[in-house]
Amino acid sequence: MSWFGRPATPTQITHGRRLWLYAIAIVVLTFLVVPTLLVIPMSFSGSQYLEFPPREWSLRWYRNYFASRAWMQATATSFKAATLTALVATPLGTLAAYGLATSRFRAARALHVLLISPMIVPVILIGIAVFYVYVKIKLNNSLAGLVLAHSMLAVPLVLIVVTSALAQFDRNQEMVARSLGASRPYAFVTVTLPQIRFAVISGALLSFLTSFDEVIVALFVSGGANSTLTRNMFLALRDQIDPTIAAISTLMIVVTSLLFVLSQVFGRSAEK
Numbered sequence: 001m002s003w004f005g006r007p008a009t010p011t012q013i014t015h016g017r018r019l020w021l022y023a024i025a026i027v028v029l030t031f032l033v034v035p036t037l038l039v040i041p042m043s044f045s046g047s048q049y050l051e052f053p054p055r056e057w058s059l060r061w062y063r064n065y066f067a068s069r070a071w072m073q074a075t076a077t078s079f080k081a082a083t084l085t086a087l088v089a090t091p092l093g094t095l096a097a098y099g100l101a102t103s104r105f106r107a108a109r110a111l112h113v114l115l116i117s118p119m120i121v122p123v124i125l126i127g128i129a130v131f132y133v134y135v136k137i138k139l140n141n142s143l144a145g146l147v148l149a150h151s152m153l154a155v156p157l158v159l160i161v162v163t164s165a166l167a168q169f170d171r172n173q174e175m176v177a178r179s180l181g182a183s184r185p186y187a188f189v190t191v192t193l194p195q196i197r198f199a200v201i202s203g204a205l206l207s208f209l210t211s212f213d214e215v216i217v218a219l220f221v222s223g224g225a226n227s228t229l230t231r232n233m234f235l236a237l238r239d240q241i242d243p244t245i246a247a248i249s250t251l252m253i254v255v256t257s258l259l260f261v262l263s264q265v266f267g268r269s270a271e272k
Contacts, residue, residue, distance in 0.1 A: 036253065043246035050243050061247040071232065071248070077222070078212055078229040081143060085150040085211035090204040092151070093158025098188065100159075101166040112163075116156040123216045126153070131220040141223040149221050150211035157210060158203035165199030166192075205259050213256060 042050055046058030065071050096115055100108050118126060130149045131140065139145030169192065177187040193200070215230035222228050229248065236242050 039246050039249045040253070042243070043250040045243060045246075047243070050241055050246060061243045064244050065247050065251075068244070071229070071244070073225065074227050074229040074232040077143070077146075077226050081146050081150060081228060082208045082211040084143075084147040085154055086204045086207040088147060089151040089154035089158055089207040089210075090200060093155045093203055093207075094162050094200055096155070097159050097162035097166060098192070101163060102171070112159075115159055118153050119156045123153070123214075127217040127220040130217060134221055140221055141226055143226050146218065146222045146226060146228070147211075149217045150214055151207075153214065153217065154207035154210040157206045158200075161199050161203045161206065162196060165196040169195055205262055209256055209259050213252070 038052055041054060042052050043061060044057050044059065045052075045054035046056040046060050047054065100112050100115075126149075130145075130152075134140045134145050139148070173191050173195075177191045178184060182190070213230065215228075215234055218228045218231040219234065222231055229252075233245050233248060236245055
């Protein structure tokens with residue numbers, strides 16, 4: 001049987017009958033990916049301005065990026081904020097997912113919706129609200145404030161990923177451990193957590209990416225010595241067209257792509 005005649009789904013719909021769907025998916029992916037990929041050759045241009053295709057090839061803007069103290073400081077801030085966000089959001093999201101999964105209260109579903117609401121509310125509104133609160137408690141332009149704001153955005157992702165893993169987990173195994181005298185925290189750490197570890201790692205990677213790529217909230221709450229890389233890139237685009245941004249964007253594409261692939265690998269491992 002040819003590939004076109006093979007079933008694509010459990011409902012026996014063949015790949016041949018799904019060609020129209022594959023064609024639409026290719027068009028949409030091309031529309032989304034090609035503009036991003038155009039940045040890569042532009043980053044190797046020796047021109048003073050952004051141009052495509054480059055008339056001459058050079059590593060000038062990569063050297064400019066690594067030699068700039070301001071860009072390096074912003075990069076360090078972004079990595080620190082992303083790492084701390086992952087360390088804060090991952091345990092909070094995991095514990096929230098576990099608590100809601102094992103809860104017998106009727107309000108658990110409403111609480112679940114409340115916890116994922118940062119994914120529903122426009123980020124610009126979250127940025128304005130966080131800025132207003134931070135002005136009151138003097139957390140603006142601080143690393144702690146940036147991490148807290150990014151953690152609020154990352155916790156829903158961890159919650160969804162870990163909840164999905166817990167839905168496939170046999171809770172009877174934990175109940176057996178508890179019946180043998182283990183406390184609930186000990187049973188969770190020794191029985192449940194090892195079996196959902198791939199989902200937890202995926203959640204941590206997604207938390208890191210959420211913070212590392214976020215720009216809107218960073219525009220409101222970060223600045224000065226704690227300005228993020230994405231915030232500096234946005235300001236550079238607004239004030240002047242510096243080809244260094246293309247070099248930074250290329251490096252960010254590489255980093256985020258690798259982390260996204262890792263999250264998918266851990267996700268597949270969790271499913272197996």
